[in-house]
Amino acid sequence: MSEPIAAVVVRAAELTARGFPQRAIELLRPALAANPLHAEAWCRLAAAHLDAGQPDPALDAAKRALVLDGDHAWAQRLAALALSELGRHQEAVVAARECVRRKPGDWRCQVVLAEVLSAAPDTRREAVEVGQEAARLAPTEARAFQVLGDAALRVRDWGTAEWAYRSALRLDPADEDVRANLATVRRKRAAAPAHPSGDALTLAHAMVWPALSRLAVLLVGGGLLLLLAGMPKPTPLLGWFSGVLVVGVGAVVLQLLVRARRGVRKALFALPRHRPKVAAVTTMFGLSTLVLAGWTVALFLGATTMQPLVIAWLCALVGGSVVVLAGGR
Template sequence: MGESIAAVVVRAAELTARGLPRKAIDLLRPALVAHPLHAEAWCRLAAAHLDVGEPDPALDAAKRALVLDGDHAWAQRLAALALSELGRHAEAAVAARECVRRKPGDWRCRVVLAEVLAAAPETRVEAVEVAREAAHLAPTEARAFQVLGDAALRVRDWGTAEWAYRSALALDPADEDVHANLATVRRKRGASGRPSGDALSRAHELVWPLFSRVAAMLVAGGLLLLLAGMPKPTPWIGWFSGALVLAVCVVVGRVALRRAVWALPRYRPKVAVVAVLFGLSTLVLVGWTVALFLGATTMQPLVIAWLCALAGGSVVVLGGGR
């Protein structure tokens, strides 16, 4: 008898995979009348009902599986999807979180949680992070990246959505839905011009250590110039000042070609403040250097440049790169 119901479950799975979930339902229902304690069969039935857009019987079947011995995480996933389709988002989220709790290493649980969270506006940002975890757990599963793209699309994170959809297509090039969504994202991203959250975070991680080096150069170099130029600077000091400006330009030039770096000050206020202070300090140094070669003997511009560098360095130290 056990082999009989097992064979029915296998045939139902094959029918569902071939896009015939209604035939799978017709096959499973009479088998479950004879074998009502077979949890996997109830899960297969719930999945088939979801495939044909029938969340109510899918939820009933998933609940039957939950009270039997079997894969409760699978039953929780199915229950969460059915509840979500019924508009019961809070209950769906509870079921999906329980699924993740039962099997934290199962990427499918996180995929379902991301889908459920993405359905409610107040949890869409969390959905992106959960989907990102699913993609990390299953780097060879196109579905994980597709769900990440869908979640990112809902929060208008075009860069993350495009990357996720491209990753999904690299694994499954024939998915027409992903192709369509990727085309939508590219249109939207072209209209907005905003880098993705991932790109901004990577740019921040790149820029902040650079700011630390620039702060050390401008503060220490400015202090040395102050000491060397007292009481009256000479044109020879201009060569050292010019060397300092050149060194700063070389360090900054290493990351200046990255698009996200230029966009970063618009979205990270601390970066904007530090960039303005360091930029002002460098410009004043350039002007003072030129003035020295033309015969000027004032120290005031150097003091201003040094104070700007000190203020920017303080923001870098106190900000801690967060």
């Protein structure tokens, strides 16, 4: 009498876990020939083929499971991994996203999506975000942190990669692959240049210049209005309007910092050292804002001079001229 297929599936899972996927395949094939409608057995066969480095039959087995009643999310995960192994990246991403759609709270679906997204340069940043979600969903699973570390390693996010690998090792100290990757991250992090990359500086420049244009409008236009309103003698009431102008400048700067990611934010602070025009504009606008803030305080204390405002406006005018003439180049 033949062995029940449920028992065969359990034995196949044990063989695969012990590193004998080919024996699991040999066990499952005849059982599925007799029970072709057993979705779990098809999934287990697909997993064994993947462990044996055979993505083509793994994809076929996963497809068979998808048309049967069973855990379709598991079948989608296996299909996504097989498609990724075959180099069919777009199809793999579609299958992995479908898996997440079916079970958004299943950390294993998030792990597979992070893995397939990491395979292409244009989706590696998203892979880090998905890996972070997997780690959030499964804080006790070393595999979730390992995949997050792998994704962060590919985008050279050394801090996230080191944290993820260290977390994975705390959960599974025996994983030598993670230990080796952690050593690689530490070595690369130590050898990484202190200055931001050219790509980060370019992205920072693309974000800074529109902000500088808005600051030019605020400081030059607002300063001119204050000059006209303050003639011939400013009053403390004018200090409220100049204070609003200073707050507006701060809001533009804060919005820029909030929008920038961590790596780009670091490049923002380094940008004036590498872009002379940005350095000149930020210096002029910074002086203008500081003088304007000081004049605002002086107005509330009873001052009646217009000279600080003139200086602030001239600084803003010089910076604004550079913004207009440079045109973001």
